[in-house]
Amino acid sequence: MIKAVVNRALLRVRPGKQIADDINGGDLLWFLWEQALNGLRGTLLSLRCKRATFCFMGRGVRLRFARNIEMGRYSVIGDGAILSGLGRNGLRLGDRVNVGAYARLVVGTDIGRPGSYIHIGDGCGIGEYSSVGGSGGVTIGRNTIIGQHFTAHPENHNFSDLSRPIREQGTTRKPIVIGDDCWLGARVTVLAGVTIGEGCVIAAGSVVTRDVPPLSVVAGIPGRIVGIRPEERHADA
Template identity: 50%
Template sequence: MLKASLEYVIRSYKKPDFRFDPGISSSMLFSFAAKMLTDFSRGLRLILFLKLPRFLFLGRGVVFRHLARIQIGKWVVVGDFVTLSGLGRGKLVIGDGCRIGSFSRVVVSTTFNNLGEYIHLGDHVAIGDYSSLGGSGGLEIGANTITGQYFSVHPENHRFDDPSRPIRQQGTERYPVRIGENCWLGAKVTVLAGVSIGDNCVIGAGSLVTKDIPDNSIAVGNPARVIKGL
């Protein structure tokens, strides 16, 4: 009964074809259900901040900063010790059915003297554990895109053209990053400022993306280059 109920919920709101592996034992199911209930209870704490969570599941130690600038959809899962900060000119928007992996940072701005732009995650985006997403120049990730662990996006670059001044005093240049829909970016992929990755792309693990990638492409390497189409 528990197995059927959990499968119904997951199929209805997350994965239409989901079924538990036959090797899942009753104790594993009870442990899974207990964790879901605990994470859901943590999500209810947002009511204290005049937010109305819609089936939000929070892991341990999740940190919210500037919650008024954060918009969260329904059936969102946020892993353990994630930091979410909405400080910026725009908002941090997390679409329906998204998952943010444990120990990740999704931060629009890190300073008060030069606010960043925005971060928009489309529906059913999944970000791997230990990832770092910045929104200083603006970041948009399309629906159904998934990433591996240690994924990072940096929509700004430090300036270093004046050798008479420390780099930390020369400021930054900011450019938006767009990652399309239905992409798969492997573990330890890094995307730099100004890059646009098209829809339906695969970026190989460990790649450094410094230039635009067209739709329906497979790209690998440092710097990443297109090796074939899909």
């Protein structure tokens, strides 16, 4: 009975997601209790953001410069995550975004030179312990899934002047764009100025230093194109 009610609710919140048959009643009740607490916590904390919405936040979530943060409906923020909206266009999460535990989404840290933005599309998932900086701007498309320990760096230190320490030479900021429906594995790093086209697959541990055309499969350090998704499907057939 409980499973049927929850499954009906899931169809509205996360279409296609249903409770597995081997989940017993006790585990389901404990899960629902946790989600109820996270839903209450998230909705109350969202009152500090641009607009209030129904969302889920785990224990120890920290919101900084919350008036520049826009939370999407049914978004899930894991335990200990840090969200900071210090920047010109703030931090925006679409509907049903999932941010893993202890991840950091930080638009900027310098009040003398605020960051640009972090915009994350509907249905996007970002793994635990990931770090996304928004100093030069980061856009992640809809339904893109990203593994643990992902990092995005839309800013590089200048180092051409040998008479001055690198830390005093400032930085150059360039936006990062990741398209819709991509899959980035664990420990992927994306550097400033890179655009990853829609439908790409980036292998775990890759460092992406240059633009990637849509539907590409990329691996390595630096990342190189090792396949194209339509060609792989034809080969399997």
